[in-house]
Amino acid sequence: MLRDITIGQYYPADSVIHKLDPRTKLMATMVYILSLFLFRSLAGFAAVTLGLFLVILLSKVPFGYMVKGLKAIVVILLITVIFNLFLTPGEPLISFWKLRITEEGLKNAGFMAVRLIYLILGSSILTLTTTPNQLTDGLEKSLRPLNKIHVPVHEIAMMMSIALRFIPILIEETDKIMKAQLARGADFESGNLVKKAKAMVPLLVPLFISAFRRANDLALAMEARCYHGGDGRTKMKPLKYKGIDGIAYLLVGGYFAAVILLRRFL
Amino acid sequence: MSIILDKVNYVYSEKTAYEIQALKNINLKIDDGEFIGVIGHTGSGKSTLIQHLNGLIKASSGGIYYNGQDIYDSDYKLKELRGKVGLVFQYPEHQLFEATVFADVCFGPRNRGFSRKDSELKAFAALRSVGLSEDFWYRSPFELSGGQKRRAAIAGVLAMEPEALVLDEPTAGLDPKGRDEILDLVAKLHRERQMTVILVSHSMEDVAKYVQRLIVMNRGSILYDGTPGEVFAHYRELEEVGLAAPQVTYLMHELRKRGIPAAGTATTLDEAKQSILQAFSAKHGSVQR
Incomplete structure (x- = not known):
């Protein structure tokens, strides 16, 4: 799908x-x-x-x-x-x-x-x-000069790469939840606009919860590995x-x- | 009543760089009231296979027949099929969305077109049959523990009163107690309602203990299909595809190697105990149990 x-x-x-x-x-x-x-x-x-x-x-x-x-x-x-x-x-x-x-x-x-x-x-x-990683690396390096005027270039690049990384994950998650609700007889296609919008609730609520849970897990995992932003950070x-x-x-x-x-x- | 899969093939992301053939020429007949286990390595096609059973995934080629009717027929109502073949996904608690557990369980029967009252009756029955205490029924699903959430989610599928129940790794991420409770619940549903049950699992011990028929998937094909005893007799071949037999089976083979003629097909602790006791009583006369 x-x-x-x-x-x-x-x-x-x-x-x-x-x-x-x-x-x-x-x-x-x-x-x-x-x-x-x-x-x-x-x-x-x-x-x-x-x-x-x-x-x-x-x-x-x-x-x-x-x-x-x-x-x-x-x-x-x-x-x-x-x-x-x-x-x-x-x-x-x-x-x-x-x-x-x-x-x-x-x-x-x-x-x-x-x-x-x-x-x-x-x-x-x-x-x-x-790859998304290369892309944000490229952006970060191209925009590096803006650091001088206190633009948080590294943070912006990190946010971008996390957002990009999460797109396929959330698409997959949506697919999964959609299938689970279809298996319970949900109908996402028929009906007028109001009915269709209502039918999205069983999809959106679990999706938001899972997005928050993932964000929380990721923040914890980054913290646990001593992430502290871009200063002094080297690249592999x-x-x-x-x-x-x-x-x-x-x-x-x-x-x-x-x-x-x-x-x-x- | 039966589910028949006829030469089913399925290809993910056809004609792209990510193309994967997930199912290869699957032929399968599932009779009414069977308790079937499906095992296989990650990526062997188990999950893809079971999503075909209620029409969530459409096979790239081949046919699927439920009670003799072609489910890919343009007149066939897939929505009804999904009520008859209840599918419980992996981590089903991630699909809970309503304000209370009870309202969430009502979602399935409401979608099947039952009246509010009938749906609530079915939800009552389903929640009671999964053994979730009434204290939790009117709470938010997010206040429940992992095991309780999973019961609530399974009740959400049971409330549709399906004829067949398909569960994808229902015990993943649960502690041993929670695992046994869920599996006992599934076994009880099969025993008391003669429901067809298809259980996908990673644990050889679990399937050996509960199922009557075992299907082993490997790289999108069916490798073995038989009773757990028959399948686990191939324990060497199973190891080659990254699986294993229950530990009891290894013990029995080891015993036989040392000259103790215990049956080699025992797959559960009880069977093993019986055959070892028999072997002893044959050797030393009667042994007190």
Whole structure:
């Protein structure tokens, strides 16, 4: 049932992308997201598409697996497309009743849809190829300078990694409790909205209790192992840039330059 | 009445990197009133198997028939099946959610469509049959001890008045006293109501003491299916798949090796005592018990 949720789940494979330093991947993802909102022409779009699909190919994550993650944004996608389609002023193409579709609207809707889809696909490459631990390590190290202005970087990173770590556990727990209540004849599907909301009580109460119990256990276990925050804490596998990271940075720089040039001249 | 599994296969996370075949070609016939034990190593497919029995998991291929009806038929009402095959999960106390124990036990029968009064009567009967003292009935389930919570949760399934009861490791995490109480309760339900009982367990001693038929799972297939005596005679093969026979069985084999002709199939303390006494009386004439 719930096991099939794929957004943000690590997908183990032996690829170049998996081997990159998480900081490189974070940086590249940011550059990629920026580039999504820079292109205005078909040529720019082609460049972004080329970049995206090259990375997907390199990552060895099955394309179908990635597309499954898009299900979550279908509604947002539809709303965006509809609003752009009907509410953009300009030269009308088709008009009926009070609605009209303009050429600009069509173009805007198309680009917006592509941008959203690419945004999810691109950022899911980051989480699909990086373990949560690596990801938070990368974040912690990239944000280290903020420590100087008293931002608790380590604590934030720790909270993030615990939260990420708990997602699959809580999904599994939900699955278990759901099955246990189904076995007692619970019905989560039929009925109107109020009835459905009521049907969630037997699921949510045990889930909250178990989440609190787990949080409590974890806090105790950390305390028992003398956890005291980030000061003086060393890592078993400290992050280190390797040769491929340099190449990756160069390629990302080249890609960004290309997108900017295309925006300027095409 | 019976439950029949016909060539059941189940694959977790099909077509991804996490793909695991949890069940391989399972054929099984469970007759009315049987007391069956299911043992196997962690990950052998025990839990997956029992979740098929009430339709919580749909087999990737193969068929399951309850009283001759195909449960995967589009007209078949799975909700009703779940009332007939009561499934008690591992750590069932984690599913308690109501404000009082009594209200929680009423949840199952209410879902089966019984009136409030009938549900309450069934809840009374169920709570009484699990032996939970009335002092606890109107308390919050979270004020109870581990063993009491588990009884309350089992009562929650019994209140639906199932025809078959499936329990997944009902004794996990309990102390020896709590363990014996739960198992005696299950044995009593089987004895007094002729209920079909399927008990998943890690403890060889437990299953040897209670069940009539024992199914050994290994890597998603059924390895052995027979009486505890028959199954534990394969104690060497069981060891190879990470299981073991009850300690009594080892003792009996050891005795035979030393030339004492005690029966090798004894699986419980009582059986062992009988056969050792017999061996002695054959040798030295009658022995006082």
